[in-house]
Amino acid sequence: MERDPRRWVILGVICLAQLVVLLDNTVLNVAIPVLTKDLSATTADIQWMVNAYALVQSGLLLTAGSVADRYGRKLMLMTGLVLFGIGSTSAALAQSSGQLIAARAGMGIGGALLATTTLAVIMQVFDEDERARAIALWGAVSSLGFAGGPLIGGVLLEHFWWGSIFLINIPVALIGLAAVSRLVPETKNPQGDRPDILGAVLSTLGMVAVVYAIISGPEHGWSSARVLVPVVVGVIALFAFARWELHVPYPMLDMSFFRSRRFNGAIAGGLLVALGMAGSLFLLTQHLQLVLGYDALQAGLRTAPLALMIVGLNLAGIGAKLLTKLGAARAIALGMTLLAVGLATVAVLGSGDDAGYGGMLVGLIVMGSGIAVAMPAMAVSIMSSIPPAKAGVGAGVQGTLTEFGGGLGVAVLGAILGSRFAALLPAGIGASGSLAAAQADAGDDPQLLEQVHDAFGDAVSTSQLIGAAAVFAGGLLAGCLLHLADRAAAAEEKAADPAEAPTNG
Numbered sequence: 001m002e003r004d005p006r007r008w009v010i011l012g013v014i015c016l017a018q019l020v021v022l023l024d025n026t027v028l029n030v031a032i033p034v035l036t037k038d039l040s041a042t043t044a045d046i047q048w049m050v051n052a053y054a055l056v057q058s059g060l061l062l063t064a065g066s067v068a069d070r071y072g073r074k075l076m077l078m079t080g081l082v083l084f085g086i087g088s089t090s091a092a093l094a095q096s097s098g099q100l101i102a103a104r105a106g107m108g109i110g111g112a113l114l115a116t117t118t119l120a121v122i123m124q125v126f127d128e129d130e131r132a133r134a135i136a137l138w139g140a141v142s143s144l145g146f147a148g149g150p151l152i153g154g155v156l157l158e159h160f161w162w163g164s165i166f167l168i169n170i171p172v173a174l175i176g177l178a179a180v181s182r183l184v185p186e187t188k189n190p191q192g193d194r195p196d197i198l199g200a201v202l203s204t205l206g207m208v209a210v211v212y213a214i215i216s217g218p219e220h221g222w223s224s225a226r227v228l229v230p231v232v233v234g235v236i237a238l239f240a241f242a243r244w245e246l247h248v249p250y251p252m253l254d255m256s257f258f259r260s261r262r263f264n265g266a267i268a269g270g271l272l273v274a275l276g277m278a279g280s281l282f283l284l285t286q287h288l289q290l291v292l293g294y295d296a297l298q299a300g301l302r303t304a305p306l307a308l309m310i311v312g313l314n315l316a317g318i319g320a321k322l323l324t325k326l327g328a329a330r331a332i333a334l335g336m337t338l339l340a341v342g343l344a345t346v347a348v349l350g351s352g353d354d355a356g357y358g359g360m361l362v363g364l365i366v367m368g369s370g371i372a373v374a375m376p377a378m379a380v381s382i383m384s385s386i387p388p389a390k391a392g393v394g395a396g397v398q399g400t401l402t403e404f405g406g407g408l409g410v411a412v413l414g415a416i417l418g419s420r421f422a423a424l425l426p427a428g429i430g431a432s433g434s435l436a437a438a439q440a441d442a443g444d445d446p447q448l449l450e451q452v453h454d455a456f457g458d459a460v461s462t463s464q465l466i467g468a469a470a471v472f473a474g475g476l477l478a479g480c481l482l483h484l485a486d487r488a489a490a491a492e493e494k495a496a497d498p499a500e501a502p503t504n505g
Contacts, residue, residue, distance in 0.1 A: 022145030056108030059204025080113030085173030092163035154300020209234030265481030266381035272474025274405025309368025335374025336475025342367030347464035
């Protein structure tokens with residue numbers, strides 16, 4: 001293909017759009033204390049503010065990719081920028097928790113279109129020789145966006161009100177629209193698969209219902225109807241989704257992919273890496289602000305080593321080099337073990353009022369190293385387990401894993417935090433689900449306030465340790481599945497090649 005002389009400028013525009021999409025996964029974390037105060041938000045409200053964006057986006061990623069292929073990637077990229085800008089404006093002007101949650105869900109629709117079309121455009125603009133370098137830069141920016149949200153949010157909250165974390169998206173959307181309309185060529189496949197609307201509805205309904213139940217558990221009780229009904233609805237919807245995808249002629253997700261051990265290993269690992277990363281950031285920012293007493297900017301700065309480590313190692317190509325040397329199975333197992341060790345280090349060495357920042361810094365550096373090693377191997381494993389003709393679906397699967405795993409991480413670890421905090425509260429303090437409400441119940445009694453504070457700190461540490469255990473188990477599972485897949489593939493290749501067959505004599 002003839003190289004577009006503007007391709008690197010196009011990549012810059014694409015990366016800018018991808019950056020804001022992923023920033024909005026984590027930028028809200030450092031605003032949790034001020035949102036709790038200004039909007040009277042409960043812990044469940046906060047979790048939905050964080051999760052609404054990720055869940056809607058993850059539910060629509062596969063369909064968004066299919067729509068973009070059929071109707072035009074440039075058109076859907078511009079549509080995504082418009083929807084993202086409108087959602088960001090609505091979020092900045094929200095006057096209640098419900099309004100902010102709804103605006104975040106709207107942003108998730110635009111984010112789904114952006115997340116799928118940015119990578120698709122890169123695949124069209126760059127030839128095979130330059131594509132790997134372009135995707136590596138795209139991946140580094142993606143990691144920066146995901147891990148750098150708390151820092152950028154902290155800087156903005158130091159000088160402006162909480163709505164500023166959404167308003168910064170508007171000039172990016174406008175610049176992106178102008179640049180995309182002038183620079184990006186239109187590509188599409190008019191004969192492509194029809195959008196799987198029912199599949200999108202069923203998958204989104206199933207994921208939202210299950211996560212709603214997890215979020216509601218600590219507040220309403222795990223055996224209450226408000227928890228059990230969504231669980232049943234979610235399981236039924238996800239089962240119906242799987243059955244529909246098996247029989248529909250144009251599936252959103254080809255269920256035959258799950259026959260591949262390599263695909264299943266990459267799926268398990270990717271889901272748990274995203275769970276551990278997003279869930280740990282959700283807990284970490286609360287730990288820094290509500291337990292250790294840092295303000296939003298100080299908390300954001302103290303999470304920066306995680307982002308810098310991921311980006312630095314990505315740009316240096318360390319993950320790619322280790323993937324070549326160790327293979328996908330060992331690279332994923334190593335990366336996820338490092339991530340688990342980092343999470344445990346933060347929980348053990350970074351907890352307590354007198355712990356200082358040193359232990360947490362060590363944990364963040366180890367976490368960043370693990371993510372930088374594991375994520376490239378995950379991407380290669382997923383894409384190599386899917387036929388080249390379905391590469392767009394592979395990208396959608398990877399994006400869905402990241403978004404849903406992140407939302408699930410906030411929900412699961414947040415639920416553990418809420419349950420543990422309620423269990424540790426002293427007698428006479430209502431199990432309201434939020435630190436601010438518990439402190440209000442304690443009044444001016446210094447002894448009760450100290451007990452509430454200690455209970456929250458212990459609950460955060462417990463949640464981080466459970467997250468570390470889940471990530472470590474995921475690393476072992478993913479590594480084993482990928483190792484078995486590699487052995488089976490090698491055996492089949494050897495059996496198919498007569499020259500490799502053993503001889504007697």
